[in-house]
Amino acid sequence: xxxxxxxxxxxxxxxxxxxxxxxxxxxxxxxxxxxxxxxxxxxxxxxxxxxxxxxxxxxxxxxxxxxxxxxxxxxxxxxxxxxxxxxxxxxxxxxxxxxxxxxxxxxxxxxxxxxxxxxxxxxxxxxxxxxxxxxxxxxxxxxxxxxxxxxxxxxxxxxxxxxxxxxxxxxxxxxxxxxxxxxxxxxxxxxxxxxxxxxxxxxxxxxxxxxxxxxxxxxxxxxxxxxxxxxxxxxxxxxxxxxxxxxxxxxxxxxxxxxxxxxxxxxxxxxxxxxxxxxxxxxxxxxxxxxxxxxxxxxxxxxxxxxxxxxxxxxxxxxxxxxxxxxxxxxxxxxxxxxxxxxxxxxxxxxxxxxxxxxxxxxxxxxxxxxxxxxxxxxxxxxxxxxxxxxxxxxxxxxxxxxxxxxxxxxxxxxxxxxxxxxxxxxxxxxxxxxxxxxxxxxxxxxxxxxx
Numbered sequence: 001x002x003x004x005x006x007x008x009x010x011x012x013x014x015x016x017x018x019x020x021x022x023x024x025x026x027x028x029x030x031x032x033x034x035x036x037x038x039x040x041x042x043x044x045x046x047x048x049x050x051x052x053x054x055x056x057x058x059x060x061x062x063x064x065x066x067x068x069x070x071x072x073x074x075x076x077x078x079x080x081x082x083x084x085x086x087x088x089x090x091x092x093x094x095x096x097x098x099x100x101x102x103x104x105x106x107x108x109x110x111x112x113x114x115x116x117x118x119x120x121x122x123x124x125x126x127x128x129x130x131x132x133x134x135x136x137x138x139x140x141x142x143x144x145x146x147x148x149x150x151x152x153x154x155x156x157x158x159x160x161x162x163x164x165x166x167x168x169x170x171x172x173x174x175x176x177x178x179x180x181x182x183x184x185x186x187x188x189x190x191x192x193x194x195x196x197x198x199x200x201x202x203x204x205x206x207x208x209x210x211x212x213x214x215x216x217x218x219x220x221x222x223x224x225x226x227x228x229x230x231x232x233x234x235x236x237x238x239x240x241x242x243x244x245x246x247x248x249x250x251x252x253x254x255x256x257x258x259x260x261x262x263x264x265x266x267x268x269x270x271x272x273x274x275x276x277x278x279x280x281x282x283x284x285x286x287x288x289x290x291x292x293x294x295x296x297x298x299x300x301x302x303x304x305x306x307x308x309x310x311x312x313x314x315x316x317x318x319x320x321x322x323x324x325x326x327x328x329x330x331x332x333x334x335x336x337x338x339x340x341x342x343x344x345x346x347x348x349x350x351x352x353x354x355x356x357x358x359x360x361x362x363x364x365x366x367x368x369x370x371x372x373x374x375x376x377x378x379x380x381x382x383x384x385x386x387x388x389x390x391x392x393x394x395x396x397x398x399x400x401x402x403x404x405x406x407x408x409x410x411x412x413x414x415x416x417x418x419x420x421x422x423x424x425x426x427x428x429x430x431x432x433x434x435x436x437x438x439x440x441x442x443x444x445x446x447x448x449x450x451x452x
Contacts, residue, residue: 003281006172006176007043007158007169007172007173007176008135008169009166009171010168014086014165014168014172015161015165015168018164018165019157020162020274022153022157022161023157024159026150026162030150031155032151033146033149033290034146034147036140037142037145037146041137041344042106042119043135044137045106045120045121045135046104047061048060048061048062048063048071048134048449049071052071052125052133052135053072053123053124053125053126055084056082056125056131058073058082058084058126059082059084060072067092068086068115069082069136069137070083070085070086070087070111070113070119070136070137071134071136071348072084072090072135073125073131073132073133074090074091074092074097074131074132074133075131076128076130077097078090078092078093078094078097081128085113086114086134086309087113087136088112089113091111091120091134092107092122092132096131096348097132100132100134100149101132104122105121105122105123107119108139110330114136114145115140116139117138117139118135119137120135121134134232134335150319158440163317173221178200178201178207178208179207181199182199182211182214185197185198185199186198186214189218194353196218196376197215197218198214199211200212205290209435219449228246243274243277243278246270247274247278247319250270250271251268254267254271268321279341279410296337296421297338297421297422299337299338299339299422300338300339300340301330302335302337302340303334304331304335304345304373304375305328305331306333307340307347307366307375308330308347308365308366308375309365311344311348312326312327312328312364314348314351315348320357322355324359325361325421326361326363327361327362327363327364328363328365328366329363329365330364330365332364334366334367335366335373336372336375336443337422337439337443338367338422338441339421339422342418342422343375343418344414345414345418346414346418346426347364347375347377347439350367351364351377351413353412353437354378354381357381357435358379359380360379360380360433360434361380362378362379363377364376364393365376365377365381369413371442372424372438372442372443373440373441373442374438374439374441375438375441376429376437376438376439377436377437378432378433378434378437380434381434383432392416393426394412394413394418412437415437415439419439419440422441423441424439424440424441424442425439426438426439426440427440
């Protein structure tokens with residue numbers, strides 16, 4: 001029951017309440033009508049019995065066209081002295097006559113000549129002495145009235161419950177409409193778009209207070225998000241300059257050659273860490289500036305080969321220090337539309353991942369694909385771990401190897417953000433040897449029939 005929608009539960013509760021109310025009302029009406037009919041019948045029998053007892057004749061007080069009633073004047077031993085109506089034989093047994101000589105007796109029984117069960121009222125007669133008056137009436141009319149009432153409730157009750165349930169469902173849906181409006185808006189609310197809040201109903205009720213409380217919570221989250229974003233942006237800016245200075249000094253020291261092998265290894269490791277910190281600063285800036293995966297970009301026409309060559313040259317030294325090679329495989333004359341800074345950052349993240357977590361030769365490829373260009377970065381390493389492949393583009397998603405080899409888990413998220421900001425996409429190529437990540441970017445030309 002708890003898994004059902006709330007409007008269904010409200011409707012079910014309303015229907016159950018209606019069933020209980022109608023059952024109680026029906027039982028009350030039935031018992032009240034039965035009591036009234038019995039009282040009227042009893043009063044009619046007493047009136048006729050008094051008339052017969054006073055007149056000493058069974059015809060006294062007989063209603064016109066009474067086919068189901070009767071009256072008898074019975075002797076002390078049960079002999080019928082006078083009778084009227086359809087009854088055949090004595091209406092009372094000898095055992096029933098004895099109490100009727102001194103008091104009023106009422107009996108329900110079946111009698112010959114009377115349809116169904118008859119109600120018999122017996123009392124002492126005024127004359128002749130010792131006689132008993134017995135008057136009766138069939139209960140068929142009374143029973144038919146009660147049966148008709150029960151049938152009406154049996155037919156009308158379910159219909160009334162059904163109509164009431166439909167009305168209750170509509171009322172529940174109407175009452176929950178403000179909640180549904182808040183739910184639809186909540187799906188679109190983003191902390192990156194300031195001022196978006198849940199709609200509030202006009203009525204000053206519990207639902208409005210709930211909406212006001214949720215909006216206050218969104219305000220607090222918005223302020224907290226803005227503080228965090230400013231912090232990330234400031235941290236990214238502050239990191240860039242000192243990291244660049246440290247890297248320059250280390251590279252200068254490395255070029256002097258005035259050191260031993262151990263010092264060279266330490267300098268190379270320090271330069272690599274500077275590269276990582278510089279990349280982290282860039283990634284933090286992208287995260288701070290992104291809004292639901294979208295970045296402000298300034299696209300321009302870029303030669304694909306030149307773009308890949310720039311990225312190769314940037315990481316050539318690091319690859320050489322690891323005895324690895326970076327190769328460019330690009331179609332001649334291929335151009336794409338993209339922000340050079342952002343596209344280089346995305347490709348740089350992929351090459352950095354390949355150097356850290358991959359193995360063998362790193363290949364940068366470009367090819368035409370429909371109305372865009374595909375850029376691929378692949379290596380011959382073990383590829384993506386199965387546990388991380390499905391969520392590799394999420395922020396801070398890292399596999400076990402990434403945790404032991406460094407990395408922040410932002411690189412792949414930045415790749416997808418850059419691709420989507422250009423109207424493109426980023427995917428892991430399934431079934432490829434090693435790890436292959438593909439970025440599709442538009443080339444700025446209008447779509448042509450037959451191309452996808």
